[in-house]
Amino acid sequence: MERIGAAVIGAGVIGLACARELARRGIETLILERNESFGRETSSRNSEVIHAGLYYPSGSLKATLCVAGRRRLHDFCRSHAVAHRRCGKLIVATSSADEGRLAALQEQGEANGVDDLRWLSAAEARVIEPELACTAALLSPSTGIIDSHALMLALLGDAERAGAVLACRSPLRGGVIEAGAIVLECGGNDTLRLRCPLVINAAGLWAADVASSLVGFPPAALPAMHYAKGNYCALTGRAPFSRLVYPLPETGGLGIHLTLDLAGQARFGPDVEWLPDPPPGGGLGAFDYSVSRERADAFEKEVRRYWPGLPAGSLQPAYSGVRPKLAGRAAPAADFLIQGPTQHGIPGLVNLFGIESPGLTACLAIAEHVVGELQCW
Numbered sequence: 393m394e395r396i397g398a399a400v401i402g403a404g405v406i407g408l409a410c411a412r413e414l415a416r417r418g419i420e421t422l423i424l425e426r427n428e429s430f431g432r433e434t435s436s437r438n439s440e441v442i443h444a445g446l447y448y449p450s451g452s453l454k455a456t457l458c459v460a461g462r463r464r465l466h467d468f469c470r471s472h473a474v475a476h477r478r479c480g481k482l483i484v485a486t487s488s489a490d491e492g493r494l495a496a497l498q499e500q501g502e503a504n505g506v507d508d509l510r511w512l513s514a515a516e517a518r519v520i521e522p523e524l525a526c527t528a529a530l531l532s533p534s535t536g537i538i539d540s541h542a543l544m545l546a547l548l549g550d551a552e553r554a555g556a557v558l559a560c561r562s563p564l565r566g567g568v569i570e571a572g573a574i575v576l577e578c579g580g581n582d583t584l585r586l587r588c589p590l591v592i593n594a595a596g597l598w599a600a601d602v603a604s605s606l607v608g609f610p611p612a613a614l615p616a617m618h619y620a621k622g623n624y625c626a627l628t629g630r631a632p633f634s635r636l637v638y639p640l641p642e643t644g645g646l647g648i649h650l651t652l653d654l655a656g657q658a659r660f661g662p663d664v665e666w667l668p669d670p671p672p673g674g675g676l677g678a679f680d681y682s683v684s685r686e687r688a689d690a691f692e693k694e695v696r697r698y699w700p701g702l703p704a705g706s707l708q709p710a711y712s713g714v715r716p717k718l719a720g721r722a723a724p725a726a727d728f729l730i731q732g733p734t735q736h737g738i739p740g741l742v743n744l745f746g747i748e749s750p751g752l753t754a755c756l757a758i759a760e761h762v763v764g765e766l767q768c769w
Contacts, residue, residue, distance in 0.1 A: 396422045398590035399576055401564055401602055403430035405752050406744060407594035408547040409759035415554035424578050426563035431544045434596050437713025439651045442536035443750040446501035447641060453728040455504045461754030472546040475654050481535040481636035484526035486697045491528050493640050498530050508533050523632045525700050539654060569608030569738055590766055593743040597716050603743050613736040615729060615745050618669055618717040622662025625688045626710040631658035637698055648694045659710055660691055666721045683709035718746035732765030742766055
């Protein structure tokens with residue numbers, strides 16, 4: 393049996409940030425990843441947006457970690473030469489009936505510490521984005537975009553320089569909670585047994601499966617998980633926008649919004665496609681990430697609410713991602729669940745459940761919070 397100071401399960405953006413935080417504190421850290429490389433699931437299937445922190449209830453983990461994480465992330469990108477741009481975004485009301493919701497969103501953002509929001513009339517919004525249709529808009533200058541792959545490379549580079557090791561093709565087979573440590577069984581054809589006093593479960597979509605595979609973990613501490621697929625479509629040609637454009641939020645998501653990549657190419661999405669409970673295949677299976685042509689056709693109607701000049705037939709199916717959710721389709725959005733020893737009673741273990749948006753923005757703040765939960769320095 394091998395001994396290691398800490399194991400991080402999952403090499404998405406959150407797992408890499410946590411491993412970096414541990415390793416920089418001098419803790420021998422191994423990152424276990426079931427795929428052939430890092431960031432193959434939720435971390436590479438999103439909008440690549442650096443969120444300001446508008447949408448979340450004040451005092452929630454999503455609000456506090458997003459605002460703190462966004463500031464840290466901008467600093468990290470500058471110091472590590474990670475491509476990003478603070479392009480700003482407009483959240484739009486497309487009817488006067490929606491303006492009350494937009495005003496409430498401004499109040500929520502300001503309560504969360506987002507101090508640069510600006511209300512725009514329809515005419516003011518069209519001055520900066522002439523193709524935009526709205527009755528009012530909320531400008532968020534601190535919203536940005538990022539190269540998520542470059543971010544993960546930089547996080548991994550920091551972690552490895554501090555001594556962390558990434559083990560790909562190393563799925564977790566299970567584990568046993570013992571006094572003072574957790575014994576993990578992992579690996580592909582050859583099983584490796586690891587004795588770890590510290591374990592961070594950052595397995596994303598599969599975090600609940602990982603926790604339930606640990607013998608001795610209390611079943612009552614396992615949350616019910618739900619999954620929502622988000623489909624994206626790409627625009628053929630260039631969009632006449634320099635900022636991101638978001639409608640008002642909808643149940644389960646932020647609406648079909650226009651985002652830009654760092655090359656200026658526009659994409660739209662995600663929508664919210666609730667998957668069955670449990671998802672097809674169950675357990676550590678695979679999701680269907682294909683995007684149908686019908687999705688692109690449906691997107692056109694939604695996008696024309698704020699961009700009536702969208703050329704017909706110019707949206708093409710692009711890619712999709714799946715969000716791990718702690719609330720189902722009829723329930724209000726749930727907060728992150730960062731479940732440490734005070735919640736489940738097991739020293740040295742932190743589970744990260746329901747880490748969806750704004751997880752990428754908050755990754756550095758989440759990592760600091762998680763290591764604080766472990767009280768391991």
